[in-house]
Amino acid sequence: MRYKLVAGNWKMHGSLAENQALLEAIVPATRDLARVDVAVCVPFPYLQQVRDLLAGTHVMWGAQDASRHAKGAFTGEVSADMIAEFGARYVIVGHSERRTYHQESDALVGAKCQAVLGAGLTPIVCVGETLEERERGATEEVVARQLEAVVDAVGAAGLSRCVLAYEPVWAIGTGKTAAPEQAQEVHAFLRRRVAERDSAVAEGLTILYGGSVKGASARALFSMPDIDGGLIGGASLVSEEFVAICKAAQA
Numbered sequence: 539m540r541y542k543l544v545a546g547n548w549k550m551h552g553s554l555a556e557n558q559a560l561l562e563a564i565v566p567a568t569r570d571l572a573r574v575d576v577a578v579c580v581p582f583p584y585l586q587q588v589r590d591l592l593a594g595t596h597v598m599w600g601a602q603d604a605s606r607h608a609k610g611a612f613t614g615e616v617s618a619d620m621i622a623e624f625g626a627r628y629v630i631v632g633h634s635e636r637r638t639y640h641q642e643s644d645a646l647v648g649a650k651c652q653a654v655l656g657a658g659l660t661p662i663v664c665v666g667e668t669l670e671e672r673e674r675g676a677t678e679e680v681v682a683r684q685l686e687a688v689v690d691a692v693g694a695a696g697l698s699r700c701v702l703a704y705e706p707v708w709a710i711g712t713g714k715t716a717a718p719e720q721a722q723e724v725h726a727f728l729r730r731r732v733a734e735r736d737s738a739v740a741e742g743l744t745i746l747y748g749g750s751v752k753g754a755s756a757r758a759l760f761s762m763p764d765i766d767g768g769l770i771g772g773a774s775l776v777s778e779e780f781v782a783i784c785k786a787a788q789a
């Protein structure tokens with residue numbers, strides 16, 4: 539049986555003082571959960587602080603993006619190796635905010651995924667449809683295309699070292715959580731698509747749901763057979779909410 543994973547995506551939020559207070563609340567409150575992994579993905583400048591605060595604790599941590607390049611004249615870019623040097627575990631790749639605001643293509647997301655795996659880190663690869671795409675019945679086509687770009691880049695063996703996150707764009711930061719059955723349908727579809735390549739990889743693949751998850755909505759989502767936890771935005775900045783979500787993920 540797959541473990542659950544609850545990963546906070548702080549996005550562009552935080553300060554040294556706020557991060558410390560948040561982590562000091564989250565660490566003890568999530569210490570003894572059964573079969574739940576907990577992680578936070580933080581802005582680059584806070585990697586060192588988070589490493590120091592989380593050293594020796596059960597809470598894992600990571601970044602929110604990485605360059606496709608290993609090194610070179612790429613002003614403003616941060617390589618996966620640099621992130622790995624801090625001792626990170628995860629890097630979010632292909633979040634819809636990067637696809638939309640930074641024009642990241644499916645091919646670039648695949649290349650970034652490859653770079654992250656090459657650094658020995660675990661990519662949390664995001665896929666998801668816009669409202670317009672859902673309304674015209676293109677959800678499966680869109681997430682399949684996004685998934686295939688990753689599999690083309692890293693193969694089924696590479697995918698087995700990734701976490702997948704289904705994040706319907708219309709549910710991100712809007713307060714409109716997908717209904718558990720609605721999310722389950724897409725998660726099951728994604729797992730079936732992976733199974734067409736490799737059934738063992740599909741069975742072992744952790745697929746998170748992201749999009750306005752709150753303490754109150756988490757348990758119903760996480761009780762679905764193909765939903766293995768959550769990628770949490772806004773609620774990961776509020777310790778009581780994030781802890782409630784982590785508790786809802788317990789077996």
Ligand SMILES: O=C[C@H](O)COP(=O)(O)O
Pocket residue numbers: 547633705709710711712713748749750751769770771772773
């Ligand atoms: O990565 C997290 C997702 O974008 C979800 O964000 P949200 O929980 O604020 O809707």
